[in-house]
Amino acid sequence: MESKVVGLLGGGQLGRMFLEAANRLNIKVNVLDAPNAPAKQISNHDGHFDGSFKDPEAVKKLSKTCDVVTVEIEHVNTQVLEEISGEVAVEPSWKTIRTIQDKYAQKEHLQKHNVATAESLPLESNTVEELEKVGQKLGLPFMLKSRTEAYDGRGNYPVKSSSDFEGALKALGQKPLYAEKWANFKMELAVMVVKGKDQVLAYPAVETIHEDSICKLVYAPARNVPSSITKKAQELAKKAVSCFWGKGVFGVEMFLNQDDSLLINEIAPRPHNSGHYTIEACPMSQYEAHLRAILDLHLDEEGVQPYRPSVMLNILGGASPQSAAEVAKKATEQSTALRVHMYAKGDARPGRKMGHITVLGSSMAKAEGLMKPMIDVVDEVRRSRTDIPAPSSGSSEPKTKQTKALVSILMGSYSDMPVLDAGVQILEKLGITYETHITSAHRTPEWMGEYVASAAPSGIKVIIAAAGGAAHLPGMAASHTYIPVIGVPVKPTIGDGTDSLLSICNMPRGIPVATVGINNSTNAALLAARILGVAEDEIAESIRDYAEGNRKEVMEKEAKMQQLGWKGAMQEWHAKK
Incomplete structure (x- = not known):
């Protein structure tokens, strides 16, 4: 590997993780920032510079020691970058950084190149x-x-x-x-893009959850978003980055609107908070990717493909100077699966980014389950802060929507509850979380459509819908979502329920609804469990245990019948009745 020296403007947490990647590749990085900056603390050599990365003279001194200059933060002096670009490579280009610094100029530039933005x-x-x-x-x-x-x-x-x-x-x-x-968006997405000498690569589209206008959580890949949309997000991000000059990693934030259209929100010409997960979740972290891009080292698609689903949680400072350290301590005590990154910033200040936690899971639900206790911890830290005004009861600010439920059970009326109780007992026996709602396809169509459309983004994986009579609820639910819907025909007070059964199973092509027997919520729950078990090993194991229990029960009855004989078994059966 050719030994080139990189000059880095800024030595905060992004610089710290950048140097961790550089150290593994034995690449020397000279940092310009304040003494004892977080990045300098893990790279002990005499090539660092103390001073402001906005100071022209300091930048010029740094540039004389490097083969390429890059940035940890875009708020730098682009006039001096333009000046030194004749003597040393500046990546990404000073033109890109200058354009992106002015967010309106950034939007104008994107629109000029036919990139969708607000x-x-x-x-x-x-x-x-x-x-x-x-x-x-x-x-x-x-x-x-x-x-x-x-x-x-x-x-x-x-x-x-x-x-x-x-x-x-x-x-x-x-x-x-x-x-x-x-922007009337339903979700915020982000894509990390790597722009090399002759190729542009995109990491997966991730879902970002913001609180107090700061990124709180990153779900990689984005939850409950069709692959057709995530691919469009990757292509839009690549198109946006391709219209800028120079090489490196870019963080592309975007909105997924209610009509499933995508709009670019902002672009960062550097590694980004939404890409921290790549350190554990991908063969090549965003920091290594940035190094490889600016130094013309090998890049390929395999490097940006994640191993497993992951969740990243930011650790922000609370009311106490030791609040972030306490969060980190609880994470290390909870599970070795939680990977803690602290930024060596000293005492925590309210709202300051002090570190982050990443966890990988065999499925997104598994990763969410491992992270949930730590989300509760950071929520408690946030509640202790006095610098955040309490939300008013009428506040329209977006809130983090989370649910433990994997199955949603819908019924048209209160009278359907006894029919569904058997299915609820199955879900509880298998350890599957659920939520229940009463809604009608005819009497509350707006509420029904609104709820079903929001079910998948909130984490629901399967819907069980029970209805009698015309039994439109399961079919209408299926028309508002793309997750599986299981219909349970309910026997009405008049008739045997056949009309309900036929109404549910005779759905038009393109809107499938799985249909079980009349009043058979047991099978609906078991089918929901089997659907979930395809991706959830623990649920699959519960289903196997349930099936084994049924097998043992049948074999025990077979043994008793052979022991008592037909007449003896019948006498025992009548006695129990």
Whole structure:
């Protein structure tokens, strides 16, 4: 391997993980940042520089010791990067960093290259009158954003009505601003893209959950998103990155809208919080990928393919200076499957990124189960903070939606509960979590459609729907989701239930509904368990135990019949009746 020296502007947590990857490849990295910065602490050599990565003279001194200069953060002095680019490689290009620094210029550049992004308008002046003009063009609500020096939600302000105008201007100060059309998204996705000398590779599309405008959780791959959409997200991310100059890793954040369309939100010209999971989950971490890209080392598709599903949880500072260390301690005590990364930042400050935890699972449900106790821990840390205003009862801010339930049981009326009780008992016996709801395809069609459409994103894997009479509930549920729906025909007060059975099983092509016998919620629950068991080893084992129990019960009765004979067995049966 050719021994080249990399100069890194910034030595925070991203730089720290970057140097960990560089150390394994025996690549020397000279860091420009404050003394004892997190990245410097794991790379002990005399090539580091103390100072600001925005200081032109310090950057010039660093560049003279390197073959290529790269960045840990995009808020750097691009004028000096342009100046030194004639003597040393700057990756990604100073033109890319300068364009991305100005978020409105970034959006203009993407739109120029036909990359889908939200409609945006620059403010000519930071006045209420200007916001009124913007509101007339974009409509309300809209998002007001700082064009520069904004990150982790800082520099963003949701403008929901004209009453927010003055508050928004006061919060964002006199920075240059732009307004962005409100995106009616149902999920935030992110894709890490690697741009090399002659190829562009994409890691999987991941789901990101934000809290207080800071990334809290990353699910890789994105949960309950069809492969057709995740592939489109990867292609959109690659198209977006391809229109910029230079090499390296780029973090591409995007919105998945209610109509399944995709819009680019923002791009980072560097490794990104949403890509931390790649350290454990992929053959090549985003940090190694960045090194390989800027140094023209070998890259291939195998490196960006994940081993197993994973969940990444950020550790943020709480009310206590030791809060992050306490979270890390609990993680190490809980399970060796939890991989803890601490950033060596000293005492925790409220909301400061202090570390992260990653866990891999044989399935996403397994990974979620392993991470759930730690989510509870960081939630408790957040509740202890006094710098976060308590949400009002009417708050419309998005909340992290989580559920332990894997199966949703729907019924058209209260009277269907006795029919479904046998199935509920099966789920409980197998240790499968569930939730129950009463909704009607005819009396509450809007609520039924809204709930079913949100079931998959919240973690539901299978729906059991019971209905009698015309029995439209299972079919209507299936038309609002792509996860399996199992219909249970219910015997009505008039008739034998055959009409309900036929109504459910005679669904049109393209909208399948699995159908069990009349009132047979036992089979519905067992079928749901078998569907889940394909991906969940623990559930599959429970099903095998259940089947073995049935086998033993039959063999015990066979032995008793042989012992008592026909007449003796019949006498015992009548006695029990």
